[in-house]
Amino acid sequence: MNREELINSKEYWTTKIQLDLFKAISHYMKKNNLNRTQLAKKLNVTKGYVSQVLNGDFDHKVSKLVELSLACGLTPRIQFEKIEDYVKNDGFVMEKETKFSEVETLVIPLYPQSDKKTTIIKESVAKSEHKQKYTHYSTYLISGTNNKNKTAICN
Amino acid sequence: MSKFVLHKIESIKGIQEFSQLEINGEKQLDKFEIELKDTTYVSEFKQLLVYMEYLANNNPLPKTKFRELKGNKDKVKEYEFKSKHLRLYAIAQHGGKIVVLGGFKKDQSKDIDRFRAIKKQYLASL
Numbered sequence: 001m002n003r004e005e006l007i008n009s010k011e012y013w014t015t016k017i018q019l020d021l022f023k024a025i026s027h028y029m030k031k032n033n034l035n036r037t038q039l040a041k042k043l044n045v046t047k048g049y050v051s052q053v054l055n056g057d058f059d060h061k062v063s064k065l066v067e068l069s070l071a072c073g074l075t076p077r078i079q080f081e082k083i084e085d086y087v088k089n090d091g092f093v094m095e096k097e098t099k100f101s102e103v104e105t106l107v108i109p110l111y112p113q114s115d116k117k118t119t120i121i122k123e124s125v126a127k128s129e130h131k132q133k134y135t136h137y138s139t140y141l142i143s144g145t146n147n148k149n150k151t152a153i154c155n
Numbered sequence: 156m157s158k159f160v161l162h163k164i165e166s167i168k169g170i171q172e173f174s175q176l177e178i179n180g181e182k183q184l185d186k187f188e189i190e191l192k193d194t195t196y197v198s199e200f201k202q203l204l205v206y207m208e209y210l211a212n213n214n215p216l217p218k219t220k221f222r223e224l225k226g227n228k229d230k231v232k233e234y235e236f237k238s239k240h241l242r243l244y245a246i247a248q249h250g251g252k253i254v255v256l257g258g259f260k261k262d263q264s265k266d267i268d269r270f271r272a273i274k275k276q277y278l279a280s281l
Contacts (some may be wrong), residue, residue: 001200001201001204006204011198015202015206016209017207023214028241055217055219065164
């Protein structure tokens with residue numbers, strides 16, 4: 001299977017979102033020293049529900065995704081990007097390690113924004129493994145004033 | 156004596172390099188994918204690729220999706236990527252991982268034996 005075929009599959013994006021949510025919730029639990037039972041109580045959901053999220057099997061309503069994110073102090077943002085642009089840029093934004101201790105946003109990259117509030121950030125990312133420089137553009141909807149924190153997810 | 160060659164898994168982009176083992180001309184991940192063609196498991200196979208990519212970018216994975224195998228008798232770590240019905244067995248390589256074998260959950264026990272036998276041969280060939 002080539003990369004383009006994989007990126008064009010629903011499994012690729014569904015699984016990535018599930019894993020991003022798992023990562024965000026895991027980080028929140030660790031940061032707040034919570035076990036699954038305590039987290040379930042805090043979120044007012046069942047322990048089984050928390051387990052689904054932490055097993056990377058979350059496949060519920062969008063409203064639940066939003067609820068979970070907000071409960072963890074994260075704002076979920078959905079972005080849409082043209083597949084050809086993603087392939088061209090090699091999906092580099094998503095694949096950088098996210099550090100939730102430094103960010104307040106759970107970015108789910110799916111689309112390019114044309115909103116006035118949108119800021120286009122140009123980044124040069126050194127890919128040390130190949131000792132080669134890649135330049136890519138990532139588009140975020142940034143409604144706040146503290147852009148440094150909002151874009152830290154790229155770092 | 157089997158002949159081994161490593162091939163980068165092109166569908167995965169990440170900081171860590173993920174390779175697949177070719178044994179006597181057969182690339183093991185590609186072979187497994189062909190085996191799954193036109194079955195309901197193709198979807199799970201794609202999930203496994205995403206798990207590998209997520210890990211390749213130094214992100215954590217749920218324990219239900221990825222684990223280090225127990226019972227390893229040498230210093231080269233062994234890993235298992237897991238979907239509902241499928242398994243991928245891998246070993247550590249410098250700066251990444253090598254996928255050695257793919258199989259079904261129902262065959263896990265004998266596949267792990269086979270995986271370890273291949274691993275032993277491969278390491279001996281280096």
